[in-house]
Amino acid sequence: MCKNIIIIASIAVFIFSSCSSNRTDVQRLSLKSQVLNDEIFTMMPGDLLLADDYLVWSDPFARDCFLHVHSALTGEELGVMGKVGEGPKEFITPMTNRYCVDNKLFAIDANGKTVGYLSIDSLINGQEPFCELSDKEKEMKMEKSR
Secondary structure, eight states: OHHHHHHHHHHHHHHHHHOOOOOOOOOOOOOOOOOSOSOOOOOSSOOEEEETTEEEEEOTTOSSEEEEEEETTTOOEEEEEEEESSSTTEESSEEEEEEEETTEEEEEETTSSOEEEEEHHHHHTTSOOEEEOOHHHHHHHHHHHO
8 A cells, every 4th residue: 555655656746847837939830822733634643752943743654754843933844754665765664762862863664674864954954854874873783683
């Protein structure tokens, strides 16, 4: 009985001593949603990635290009990249990672041989967005597959 009283008293002391009367004000933010583009049609699943000032969404069931690049500020579509097909620089079953480094997305073909980067900057500048792997990256890929 004495043990129970000691345990209950210890718990009560712990609870009351852990409570603090110091209150910190919590800053509340009010955000409003905004429709940037109401003309996007996709058959999800897909990915949506924010890369600097760009929104990149992938459509894995696309028939022409599977990556759509939009301005994050205006919603305007700036271009498409990642050609679907069986030729060079084309993807049969495209897969991209969810990270963008230097405005480049790593892309691989799950059912083909195409591997490389898709550059947002090249797309914006009117150049070919597909970038081959460097020789060093190709060597690393070969070492991993052994």
